[in-house]
Amino acid sequence: MHKDWSIRRLFGVPFVLWGVLFVVLPLFFVLHAGLTDEVGTFTLAVLGEAVQWEYLKALGLSVLLALVSTLACLVLGYPLCLILREYRQKNGMIIFLLFLLPLWMNSLLTTMAWQTILERNGVLNLFLGALGLPTLQLVNTPAAIVIGMVYNFLPYMVLPLFVSVSKVDKSVIEAARDLGASHWQTLRYVMLPLTRAGIISGCTMVFIPALTTFVISALLGGNKVLLIGNIIEQEFTAAYDWQLGSALSMVLMIFIILNMLLEFFTSEDNERKEARV
Amino acid sequence: MEKELLRLAHIEKSFAGRKILEDLNLTVHENEFVTLLGPSGCGKTTLLRLIGGFELPDAGKIWFDGQDITRLAPEKRQVNTVFQKYSLFAHMDVAENIAFGLKLKGKSRSYIQDKIQYALKLVNLDGYEHARVTELSGGQQQRIAIARAVVNEPKVLLLDEPLSALDLKLRQSMQRELVKLKRELGITFIFVTHDQQEALSMSDTVVVMNQGWIQQIGTPESVYNEPENAFVADFIGDSNIVDGIMVHDELVHLLGKDIPCINKGFGENVPVDVQIRPEDIQIVSPDEGDFRGVIQSVVFKGTVYDITIAAGGFDWLVQTITGHEAGKEVGVRLPPYNIQIMAKPASEDEEAAGDA
Numbered sequence: 001m002h003k004d005w006s007i008r009r010l011f012g013v014p015f016v017l018w019g020v021l022f023v024v025l026p027l028f029f030v031l032h033a034g035l036t037d038e039v040g041t042f043t044l045a046v047l048g049e050a051v052q053w054e055y056l057k058a059l060g061l062s063v064l065l066a067l068v069s070t071l072a073c074l075v076l077g078y079p080l081c082l083i084l085r086e087y088r089q090k091n092g093m094i095i096f097l098l099f100l101l102p103l104w105m106n107s108l109l110t111t112m113a114w115q116t117i118l119e120r121n122g123v124l125n126l127f128l129g130a131l132g133l134p135t136l137q138l139v140n141t142p143a144a145i146v147i148g149m150v151y152n153f154l155p156y157m158v159l160p161l162f163v164s165v166s167k168v169d170k171s172v173i174e175a176a177r178d179l180g181a182s183h184w185q186t187l188r189y190v191m192l193p194l195t196r197a198g199i200i201s202g203c204t205m206v207f208i209p210a211l212t213t214f215v216i217s218a219l220l221g222g223n224k225v226l227l228i229g230n231i232i233e234q235e236f237t238a239a240y241d242w243q244l245g246s247a248l249s250m251v252l253m254i255f256i257i258l259n260m261l262l263e264f265f266t267s268e269d270n271e272r273k274e275a276r277v
Numbered sequence: 278m279e280k281e282l283l284r285l286a287h288i289e290k291s292f293a294g295r296k297i298l299e300d301l302n303l304t305v306h307e308n309e310f311v312t313l314l315g316p317s318g319c320g321k322t323t324l325l326r327l328i329g330g331f332e333l334p335d336a337g338k339i340w341f342d343g344q345d346i347t348r349l350a351p352e353k354r355q356v357n358t359v360f361q362k363y364s365l366f367a368h369m370d371v372a373e374n375i376a377f378g379l380k381l382k383g384k385s386r387s388y389i390q391d392k393i394q395y396a397l398k399l400v401n402l403d404g405y406e407h408a409r410v411t412e413l414s415g416g417q418q419q420r421i422a423i424a425r426a427v428v429n430e431p432k433v434l435l436l437d438e439p440l441s442a443l444d445l446k447l448r449q450s451m452q453r454e455l456v457k458l459k460r461e462l463g464i465t466f467i468f469v470t471h472d473q474q475e476a477l478s479m480s481d482t483v484v485v486m487n488q489g490w491i492q493q494i495g496t497p498e499s500v501y502n503e504p505e506n507a508f509v510a511d512f513i514g515d516s517n518i519v520d521g522i523m524v525h526d527e528l529v530h531l532l533g534k535d536i537p538c539i540n541k542g543f544g545e546n547v548p549v550d551v552q553i554r555p556e557d558i559q560i561v562s563p564d565e566g567d568f569r570g571v572i573q574s575v576v577f578k579g580t581v582y583d584i585t586i587a588a589g590g591f592d593w594l595v596q597t598i599t600g601h602e603a604g605k606e607v608g609v610r611l612p613p614y615n616i617q618i619m620a621k622p623a624s625e626d627e628e629a630a631g632d633a
Binding site: 169171172174175176177178179180181182185189190193194196 | 329331352356358361362365366367368378381425426429
């Protein structure tokens, strides 16, 4: 028994090593770079530089666009999951795969494709023009970035959401209808609360990559819209200021951690509240 | 008879090209305990779902209290369902589950509170208001599902095999409780089951179904004692069913002998199914019986012995209170008043419906 246990623990060693080498150590390097000056003495000056107005503005805009994209993914993804749930046995899997397809394609490629669609003389405007409608100036605006994010990150919403939605037994939905709930009331009081876990994990899976992306914002925002991801990228690749880049990463990380803690502590509470009709 | 409450007329329903219900007609009265009984796949659950509004018939009409409700949405019907899988809302506690329908109807807080207390008392679960439904046992969950349905004061309560997941003892006590509950509420119950014992012990009316056809509608006594065809005879209780020929009134020819019976009106020299219940066969001395035979096996079942007797080229199942010895030569006597003569299915369709 005792021996067995110690052998089993050995299986964990590679994973612990992995974690230390590729997660803890790099994190330490980032912390070190962000909290020291050129000669390696401890200082908060770089971090102070990182919280200046211009950068906070970029962080604010990043948060706003990430929130809008997350919400858009939820609004698009939830009905999709409800529909897939109904057609699971029939053609559901084909529709499901269609929506997961962006995952299999290179995101750089798909984003460049969106560039050609949204361009001034792009596919969308050609189409609108042909219909005699006014053309849209989308590329290099926040709207274009949101479109790119929604396209690329929708699968991350749909996957956990679909698992959660399909776990709700059909008879539970029928029970709600039986007790007098309309379609909307069933959605509001039964489906949404029961799929809460899927909604939270879907939103997290979209929100975090949306917050940190720099490829989508670089390609679809030109250099007109600066997100926090682009600023960090520039510090490392253009300005060669690794210290400031690290400090900015820390600010972003702290923000994400705070966010998740907030989510964690409020979810238990809400679960009880939402349950009340 | 009480007033007619629910009427289904010429209902047809198929799924993926397979006919589930065919030209089905059924009338249910106020304050009646109706059981839909049949093997799995006979269409009994589909019938219940049509009444609940979860399926639409391909043809036919459903009338409720004089109104056509064939296409009415489930939430607008004065009918509530107790589902087989209980289907409680896992994100709500017991009280919130029970209150669900009442809150949607905009009832006052005090009314809802009173109803919750009343319903919990009704199902013997007072004090469980704030329990999480996931913490309850299967039997308790089923009671909450019943409480959640009856607080809405439906005119008809639909129960879809609600006891099938419970163990025997609990099932028996729930059967008694359901009958008591129905008496207290004074509403109509439509109960789906594949368990003939359950159907016989609880219902006012038993509807025996097979392959989408209603085989017989009657009181528990009449479907047991006077089955109309071999399917009903075989499905409800144990039976000996033998091919016979009705020679003339009150005389049937079976296994090479003419046996007196009390049935009339089948005509002369007509092929029939002859049914006799195991408990109705008498074991007598070899010379006194209608057939001579040898006891093949004796199995003790608790209250009775199941005895197989080979006699007249047929293995008779006989149930007795007292034991017998295997290998013994005996006589099998069929008392005329215990012989049930049933017409053979006339058309091929009926034949298909008759053979399960």
